[in-house]
Amino acid sequence: MHATEQFLLPASLSKRSRALPFEAKSLDDGVFEGYASLFNREDLGHDVIAPGAFRESLASRGAARIKMLFQHDPAEPIGVWDEIHEDARGLYVRGRLMTAVSKAREVLALMRAGALDGLSIGFKTVKARRDAASGVRRLEKIDLWEISVVTFPMLPGARVQSVKTRPFATAAPTMRDFERWLTRDAGLTRTEAQAVLRSGFHGLKALRDARRSVDDDAMLASRFREAARLMQVT
Numbered sequence: 001m002h003a004t005e006q007f008l009l010p011a012s013l014s015k016r017s018r019a020l021p022f023e024a025k026s027l028d029d030g031v032f033e034g035y036a037s038l039f040n041r042e043d044l045g046h047d048v049i050a051p052g053a054f055r056e057s058l059a060s061r062g063a064a065r066i067k068m069l070f071q072h073d074p075a076e077p078i079g080v081w082d083e084i085h086e087d088a089r090g091l092y093v094r095g096r097l098m099t100a101v102s103k104a105r106e107v108l109a110l111m112r113a114g115a116l117d118g119l120s121i122g123f124k125t126v127k128a129r130r131d132a133a134s135g136v137r138r139l140e141k142i143d144l145w146e147i148s149v150v151t152f153p154m155l156p157g158a159r160v161q162s163v164k165t166r167p168f169a170t171a172a173p174t175m176r177d178f179e180r181w182l183t184r185d186a187g188l189t190r191t192e193a194q195a196v197l198r199s200g201f202h203g204l205k206a207l208r209d210a211r212r213s214v215d216d217d218a219m220l221a222s223r224f225r226e227a228a229r230l231m232q233v234t
Contacts, residue, residue: 029096029099030079030096030097030098030099030104030108031094031095031096031097032094032095032096032097032111033083033092033093033094033095034092034093034119035089035090035091035092035093035119036084036090036091036092036093036119036120036121036147037049037054037090037091037121038089038090038091039051039053039088039089039090041189042136046134046135046136046137047136047137047138047139048136048137048138048139049090049091049138049139049142050138050139050140051086051088052086052140053139053140053141053142054084054086054091054142054144055086056141057123057141057142057143057144058084058085058086058144061144063081063082063083063084064080064081066081066084066144066145066146066147067145067146067147068080068081068095068097068146068147068148068149069122069146069147069148069149070103070107070148070149070150071148071149071150071151072120072122072146072148072150073148076103077101078097078098078101078103078104078107078149079095079096079097079098079101079104080095080096080098081093081094081095081147082094082095082096083095084144084147091121093119093147095147107149111149116149116151118149118150118151118152119147119148119149119150120147120148120149120150121142121144121146121147121148122144122145122146122147122148123142123143123144123145124142124143124145125139125141125142125143126141126142126143127139127140127141128140128141175197178197179193179194179197182196182197188204192204
């Protein structure tokens with residue numbers, strides 16, 4: 001099955017979508033939150049979304065006019081988005097599954113069981129540029145139409161955290177536990193997490209400098225603060 005999902009748009013618009021890691025922080029009463037997109041991370045379709053890419057679309061459309069669908073099917077709306085905004089990490093979303101709808105109840109049950117753990121954005125590309133050497137396309141401006149709950153995410157390692165917990169509340173973390181926290185909550189790649197474990201923040205900075213990453217110190221600090229905040233949630 002193809003990793004890229006598609007959905008129906010007016011004929012004048014191109015059809016594109018990107019499924020990315022979904023992190024549900026709470027599933028009480030059908031409410032969940034997470035990230036529908038991560039900035040500066042190459043997906044399996046060789047696209048990278050730049051910070052600010054959603055800004056104009058969100059300003060003109062707002063969360064209320066961006067649909068929540070199941071598997072990009074316009075015949076299956078399953079809820080509403082209450083909040084969508086960009087932060088240092090990516091496109092943060094908070095929404096509600098409408099449990100009066102049978103499909104939404106099924107989706108909620110599957111989320112709670114850990115069987116459904118993807119989010120995918122449906123959009124029209126407004127401005128992009130492709131690197132001739134690598135073939136990677138950098139999306140600089142996106143017209144966001146919908147965000148779907150999907151089965152297969154575009155990036156590996158997608159997950160659902162169905163219950164808010166403090167990850168290291170009862171015991172000191174093992175190296176494996178801490179690496180998992182760095183990748184899941186701090187948003188690092190596995191290679192980046194291992195650099196932190198070996199050499200601390202300086203190891204991560206050296207790795208990013210070698211890659212000429214656009215992430216600056218302020219963005220990294222913001223990402224770690226957000227991950228630390230999640231650790232305090234009970």
